[in-house]
Structure formats: C-alpha cells, structure tokens
Amino acid sequence: xxxxxxxxxxxxxxxxxxxxxxxxxxxxxxxxxxxxxxxxxxxxxxxxxxxxxxxxxxxxxxxxxxxxxxxxxxxxxxxxxxxxxxxxxxxxxxxxxxxxxxxxxxxxxxxxxxxxxxxxxxxxxxxxxxxxxxxxxxxxxxxxxxxxxxxxxxxxxxxxxxxxxxxxxxxxxxxxxxxxxxxxxxxxxxx
Numbered sequence: 291x292x293x294x295x296x297x298x299x300x301x302x303x304x305x306x307x308x309x310x311x312x313x314x315x316x317x318x319x320x321x322x323x324x325x326x327x328x329x330x331x332x333x334x335x336x337x338x339x340x341x342x343x344x345x346x347x348x349x350x351x352x353x354x355x356x357x358x359x360x361x362x363x364x365x366x367x368x369x370x371x372x373x374x375x376x377x378x379x380x381x382x383x384x385x386x387x388x389x390x391x392x393x394x395x396x397x398x399x400x401x402x403x404x405x406x407x408x409x410x411x412x413x414x415x416x417x418x419x420x421x422x423x424x425x426x427x428x429x430x431x432x433x434x435x436x437x438x439x440x441x442x443x444x445x446x447x448x449x450x451x452x453x454x455x456x457x458x459x460x461x462x463x464x465x466x467x468x469x470x471x472x473x474x475x476x477x478x479x480x481x
Contacts, residue, residue, distance in 0.1 A: 291309055291310040292309065292310075293307050293308070293309065293310070293311050293312075293313070294311070294312045294313065295313045296313060296314050296315050296316075296317070298315050298316050299313045299314070299315065299316065299317040299318070299319070300317070300318045300319070301313065301317075301318075301319045302318075302319065302320050302321035303321050304321035304322060305319045305320065305321050305322070305323045305324075305325070305337075306323070306324045306325060307319070307323075307325045307329075308325060308326045308327030308328070308329070308345065309327045309328075310327050310328040310329075311325060311326075311327060311328060311329040311330070311331075312329070312330045312331070313331050314330075314331060314332050314333050314335075315333040315334070316333055316334045317331045317332075317333070317334070317335045317336075317337075318335075318336050318337070319331070319337040320337060320338050320339040320341075321339060322338075322339030322340055322341075323337045323338065323339060323341045323342075323343070324341070324342045324343065325337070325343045325347075326343060326344045326345035326346070326347065326363065327345045327346070328345055328346045329343060329345070329346065329347045329348070329349070330347075330348050330349065331349045332349060332350045332351040332352075332353070332369070333351045333352070334351055334352045335349050335351070335352070335353050335354070335355070336353075336354040336355065336356075337349075337355045338354075338355060338356045338357040338359070339357055340357035340358050340389075341355050341356070341357065341358075341359050341360075341361075342359075342360045342361070343355070343360075343361045343365075344361060344362045344363035344364070344365070344396070345363045345364070346363055346364050347361050347363070347364065347365045347366075347367075348365075348366045348367065349367045350366075350367060350368050350369040350370075350371075350402070351369050351370070352369060352370040353367050353369070353370065353371055353372075353373075354372070354373065355367075355373055356373055356374070356375040356389075357375055357389055358375055358389045358390065358391040358392065358408070359373050359375070359391070359392045359393075359394070360391070360392070360393045360394065361394045362393075362394060362395050362396040362397075362398075362414070363396050363397070364396055364397045365394050365395075365396070365397070365398050365399075365400075366398070366399040366400065367400050368399070368400055368401045368402035368403070368404065368420065369402045369403070370402060370403050371400045371401065371402060371403060371404045371405070371406070372403075372404070372405040372406065373392055373406050373408070374405070374406070374407050374408045375389045375390065375392075375408045376388055376389060376390070376408065377390060377407070377408065377409065389408070390408035390409030391408070391409065392406055392408050392409065392410060392411075392412075393410075393411045393412070394406075394411075394412045395411070395412055395413045395414035395415070395416065395430060396414040396415070397414055397415040397447060398412050398413070398414060398415060398416045398417070398418070399416070399417045399418065399449070400412070400418045401417075401418055401419050401420035401421070401422065402420045402421070403420055403421045404418045404419070404420060404421060404422045404423070404424065404439075405422075405423045405424065406418070406424045407423070407424060407425050410424060410425075410426060410427050410428070411427045411428070412424065412427075412428045413427075413428055413429050413430030413431065413432065414430045414431075415430055415431050415445060415446075415447050416428045416429065416430060416431060416432045416433075416434065416445070417432070417433045417434065417445040417449070418434045418439065419433070419434060419435035419436075419439075421437070422434050422435050422436055422437065422439040423436075423437040423438050423439055424438075424439045425438040425439065426438075428441075429441070429473060429474060429475065430474075430475060431444050431445055431446075431447075431452075431468070431475035431477075432444065432445070432475070433445045433451060443455070444459075444468070444470060444475045446461040446463070446464060446466055446468070447464070447466060447477070448461060448463055448464040448466070450462065450463040450464070452468060452470070452475070454470055455470060455472075456470050456471060456472060457469075457470055458470070458478070466478075
C-alpha cells in the first residue's frame with residue numbers, strides 16, 4: 291500500500307516514509323525524519339528532522355515531535371500531547387546544542403494532553419494517562435498518572451490494567467501472565 295499524503299500536508303524533500311503511512315491535513319514532516327510503515331499522523335502534526343518513528347505508530351491531532359525523539363513500533367500519541375526538547379528554554383538564549391533525547395518504547399501509550407519532559411525513557415507498553423506530566427524515566431508496563439506523573443499500577447500489552455501490585459498476575463482480558471515486583475513488571479508467558 292502506498293503512502294497517502296493529504297494535499298495540505300508538507301513533506302520536505304529527504305523525509306523517509308514507509309509504505310501504508312497516512313499523513314493527514316496540515317501535517318509538516320521535516321526532511322530528516324525517518325518514519326516506518328503503517329503509521330498515521332493526524333491533523334496539525336509536526337515531525338522534526340532528527341526524529342525516528344517505527345512501524346504502526348499512531349500520532350493524533352496537534353502533536354509536535356521535536357528533534358531527538360524516538361518512537362518505537364506500535365506507539366500511540368494521544369491528541370495534543372507534548373514532547374519537549376530543552377530543559378530550561380529561554381527565548382533569548384539559543385540552546386539547540388542542548389537538546390535532550392526522549393525514547394518511547396514499543397507499544398507505549400501517551401494519553402491526550404500529557405507532557406513528556408525531554409531526557410527520559412518511557413518503557414515498552416507503558417501507559418501515560420491523559421494530562422500526566424512525565425518528569426523521569428518510566429518503567430515498562432507502568433500505568434502513570436498525575437503531575438508529576440507517578441506509577442499507580444501496571445498495564446498489560448493489550449491495554450488493560452493488571453490486578454495487583456506485587457507477585458504473579460494474569461490479564462483478565464487476554465490471558466498474558468506477568469510477574470510484578472515493587473518497581474518492575476515482567477511478561478512471564480505468551481499464550
């Protein structure tokens with residue numbers, strides 16, 4: 291399936307976009323961006339030059355993905371969520387050489403209006419709740435909420451909340467088994 295680009299979108303020369311990706315109204319993709327297959331970019335999305343995006347990534351309306359952000363396969367970015375790239379911005383001080391990288395692991399979800407402060411890693415299949423502000427690294431499978439975001443539970447790969455905080459648990463929806471400790475969640479088996 292070919293790439294689909296809406297006539298109002300701007301895709302700069304040099305951008306690499308994989309098959310089956312859909313680019314909707316008023317999107318701007320810079321020339322250095324590398325984007326995988328089967329992605330979707332909603333209205334008014336911006337993708338910077340030094341951005342790497344995996345396969346099957348869904349970016350909803352009004353999201354800006356600035357330089358030094360990496361989104362692995364199957365990441366979901368909710369409407370109007372925010373990535374930053376400088377810790378201490380000032381209009382009168384150029385800090386383009388101080389960008390901090392942000393890495394979002396496979397299958398992670400970032401909810402609507404959430405903010406991810408640069409320089410952090412979001413683990414695979416983590417779930418950042420709507421409006422949360424991520425100010426530190428996030429463990430794989432962690433369910434994060436609040437300002438600043440804190441872990442309030444664990445999430446299954448299928449997107450359902452896991453029961454319990456420690457020990458062994460099984461997803462009540464898909465049957466995947468996990469081992470929970472105080473600070474980590476590990477997948478035990480695949481059905």
